[in-house]
Amino acid sequence: MEASSFEPIELFRSIARSGARTLLIGRRALILLGVPVLTADYDFWVHGDDILRFNDALAPLDLFPNRSPEEARRTGRYILENDEHVDVLVAANISTVTGKLLRFDELWQRHQTLEVVPGVAVALPTVEDLIATKEIAHRPKDAQDIRLLRMLIDMEKP
Amino acid sequence: MSQPPSNPAWARLELRTAAEQPLSTEEFQRYVEAPMTPEERENELALIRWFKRRYPTPGDRLAYSHHAAEDLLLPLELARCRRIDMNEYLGILPDLGQLEAIGESEPFTGCRFLIGWDGHWEVANAPPHLAGGLLLDAPERDVILQSTSGRLVLEGASVTHLGRSISPNEVYTAVKGVALGVRLERGGLGQGQRRFFRCYIKSERQRLDWLPCALGDFSGTWTLSWLPLRVQDTALDLLFLAQGPYFVFETRSADLDEDRFTQLVTSARLLLTYLTGESLLGDSCVVVGDAVLGEARRFRWLQGLRRERRGHPYTPIPVSWSSRCEAQETLGLPERMRDLDPAVLSRCLAKLDAQQKLGAVIDKLIECLHVSLGTMGALLAVALEGLIAVMLKSKEFKQPSLIAEERWDPTLKALLETLNRAEKEHWSEDDREKAHTRFLKGLERLNDPSNQEKLWAPFDWLEVHLRREEKEAIKDRNKLLHGWIPDLNGRDWINVHRRERQLYTAINKLLLKYLGYEGPIMDWGESPPHEVPRAFQQL
Numbered sequence: 001m002e003a004s005s006f007e008p009i010e011l012f013r014s015i016a017r018s019g020a021r022t023l024l025i026g027r028r029a030l031i032l033l034g035v036p037v038l039t040a041d042y043d044f045w046v047h048g049d050d051i052l053r054f055n056d057a058l059a060p061l062d063l064f065p066n067r068s069p070e071e072a073r074r075t076g077r078y079i080l081e082n083d084e085h086v087d088v089l090v091a092a093n094i095s096t097v098t099g100k101l102l103r104f105d106e107l108w109q110r111h112q113t114l115e116v117v118p119g120v121a122v123a124l125p126t127v128e129d130l131i132a133t134k135e136i137a138h139r140p141k142d143a144q145d146i147r148l149l150r151m152l153i154d155m156e157k158p
Numbered sequence: 159m160s161q162p163p164s165n166p167a168w169a170r171l172e173l174r175t176a177a178e179q180p181l182s183t184e185e186f187q188r189y190v191e192a193p194m195t196p197e198e199r200e201n202e203l204a205l206i207r208w209f210k211r212r213y214p215t216p217g218d219r220l221a222y223s224h225h226a227a228e229d230l231l232l233p234l235e236l237a238r239c240r241r242i243d244m245n246e247y248l249g250i251l252p253d254l255g256q257l258e259a260i261g262e263s264e265p266f267t268g269c270r271f272l273i274g275w276d277g278h279w280e281v282a283n284a285p286p287h288l289a290g291g292l293l294l295d296a297p298e299r300d301v302i303l304q305s306t307s308g309r310l311v312l313e314g315a316s317v318t319h320l321g322r323s324i325s326p327n328e329v330y331t332a333v334k335g336v337a338l339g340v341r342l343e344r345g346g347l348g349q350g351q352r353r354f355f356r357c358y359i360k361s362e363r364q365r366l367d368w369l370p371c372a373l374g375d376f377s378g379t380w381t382l383s384w385l386p387l388r389v390q391d392t393a394l395d396l397l398f399l400a401q402g403p404y405f406v407f408e409t410r411s412a413d414l415d416e417d418r419f420t421q422l423v424t425s426a427r428l429l430l431t432y433l434t435g436e437s438l439l440g441d442s443c444v445v446v447g448d449a450v451l452g453e454a455r456r457f458r459w460l461q462g463l464r465r466e467r468r469g470h471p472y473t474p475i476p477v478s479w480s481s482r483c484e485a486q487e488t489l490g491l492p493e494r495m496r497d498l499d500p501a502v503l504s505r506c507l508a509k510l511d512a513q514q515k516l517g518a519v520i521d522k523l524i525e526c527l528h529v530s531l532g533t534m535g536a537l538l539a540v541a542l543e544g545l546i547a548v549m550l551k552s553k554e555f556k557q558p559s560l561i562a563e564e565r566w567d568p569t570l571k572a573l574l575e576t577l578n579r580a581e582k583e584h585w586s587e588d589d590r591e592k593a594h595t596r597f598l599k600g601l602e603r604l605n606d607p608s609n610q611e612k613l614w615a616p617f618d619w620l621e622v623h624l625r626r627e628e629k630e631a632i633k634d635r636n637k638l639l640h641g642w643i644p645d646l647n648g649r650d651w652i653n654v655h656r657r658e659r660q661l662y663t664a665i666n667k668l669l670l671k672y673l674g675y676e677g678p679i680m681d682w683g684e685s686p687p688h689e690v691p692r693a694f695q696q697l
Binding site: 098 | 181187189194202203205206207208210215216217219223
C-alpha cells in the first residue's frame, strides 16, 4: 500500500472552510491542548445537518465515507477513510457511562477555538466537555485520558 | 504475532481492536478514580510540562502527533504490543494456597497441608504418631503430597516448628516447615514435545512507566504492557498482568529446556530490577507446558529475595518516559534515545547471560541501595573490585604494566640476579628462609600499577569518562570500605552520602558500558532522588 501524502493542516483547513459545525474530540484534541498521548486517528463530532458539507470538504483529500448521510444519522456515527482514519460522531445527543446526556448543540455553544497555523482554526469542546466525551465509550484508554485531562485542569488553575 | 506488522492498515486495525475493548462501568470508574502516588503524579505533570515546552503551539503539537503516529506508533509501539488472553494467563496458575493437598509419604501420610508461594507449609492436624523425633527424622527431604490438581512435591522440606497440644496425651498437632521449592506435576512431557515456558513473579507494583505500553491498561481487565527481549536466538518477553499483579516472563523459542529458561529469567530479573528500580525478585512460579495443546504440565514455586521486593528509586538510567524526555532535552540526544530500547536491554542481558558472575556485582549494587548510610559505600567498594575481577577473568581486559613487557622482562631478570647475589653474599640461612619468597614476589610486582591505578584502568579501557568528583570517590573507596566515621555534625554525613552516590554513579557507568548500554544515565552524584531538575550524563 502506498502511503498518502496526507497533511493534517489541510484536513483542518478544509473543515474550517466548509462551515460545517465540527468539534475535534478524541486523543487528537488532547494533543492539541498539550497532553502527550499517541493516536493514529482523528475523531470529530459533527452536527447532523452538516454531514454532507463535512464529507464534501474532505473528498479532495481522498477521504470517503463508509455510510450515506441518512445511514450515518440513523446509526449516529460513520467513518471516513483512506489510509488515514477519521471517526465521525453525528448523533445529536449521546449518553456517558455516568448517565449524563451530552448534547452537541450545548457543547458547540461552549466550544473553544485553537489556531493550528495562521488562518486555520479548529473547534474543540471545553476541557470539561472533552472529559465528558471520554466517558462515552468507557475504554481503558479513555479512563487514562480523563486522568490526564484532570491534571491539565489542575495545572492551569491559578 | 511477534513481528512488527508491515501493513499500516492492518496495524491500525490491530491497534484499534486491542485498545477499544470496553470496561464495565464499575471498572471504568475504578480506573478513573484510582489513587496516584505523588511520584506518579509528578511524572505525568512533568511529561505534560515538557510536551508543552517542546511543542509550544497547537500547530507544533499537531505536526508532532502526525509524525509520531507515522514514525513511532506504527513501527515502534505496535512492535511492542501483543494481545494476550488475560484469563488464559491467570487461569493456568493454580492457587497454591487453596490447593487441597494430602500427604502421601511417611511420616505425613493422610495429613492435610497448607502451602504458600514462599515455600512455607503447615500441617494443621497432624496425627499423634508424628510426636517425637520428627525434627531429627525429617530434617531436609522431599515430601510427596497428592492434590486435586496433581502430584505435589515439597522439595528439600524441613520442619521448623512443632506445636504441642494441650490434651492430656501431649500429642503434637501442628507442624510447620519450609521447603526450598514446591513442585506440582500434572502429567508428563515427552521428549521432543514442543513446550512453553513461563515464569510468574509476584509484584509489588512500584511503577510501570518503564514498560513500553502503548496500549497498557492497569485496571485489572487486560494488559498489553510488553517488553520484548532477545538473547541470541531466544525471544524472552516480559508481560505485566494487572491482576495478581504479576510480571510474567515467557519464551516462544522452541529449542529451550527448563534449566536454560530459568537461568535466562534469573539474569533478566536481576538486570531489570537493577536498571528499572522495579523489583522483579519476588516469589515466583515457573510453568512448563505442552505448547501444542496449550496445557500446563509442571509448576515450580520458589521463594523470592524479599528484602529487594520493594524496588528502589536509584535507577542507573532514566526509565520513566518523563525522565527520558528530560534527559533527551538536557543532553541534546536524538529523539530515538527517548525510549527505553528493548534492543539495548537485550544486549545488556546477553552480556550478563554470557558472564553470570556479573550477577553478583549487580546483586551488590541492588543491595547497597537498601542499607544504611556509610554501609552503602562499603558494598560499592566491594562491587567495584568484583566488577574488575570479572573483567580480568574474562581476559577481555588486562591491567596495564608500568613499563612494557619487552623491557620489563630483562629488567626483572637483572633484579633477580642482583637479589641472588646479595642473598649469597650477605644473607644468613635464617634470612633466606624467612624473606626469600617475599622479596621475590615483591620484585615481580614492581611493574604492577598501584591499587588506585588498577581501579581507574578499566574506565580508561572502556573509555568511560569520569568526573573529578567521581575519581575522588573512587580514591575514597578504601575509606568507605573500612568504615568512614563521620564527625557528629550533619555536614560530614552529607559528604559521606554524596561520595557514595558519586561512587555509585561511577560504577554504574563502568558496568553499563561493559554490559553494552548506550544512552543517557542518571548522575546521582549531582542530584539525589526526588530532586528536580535531575542530572544526567551520557554513555
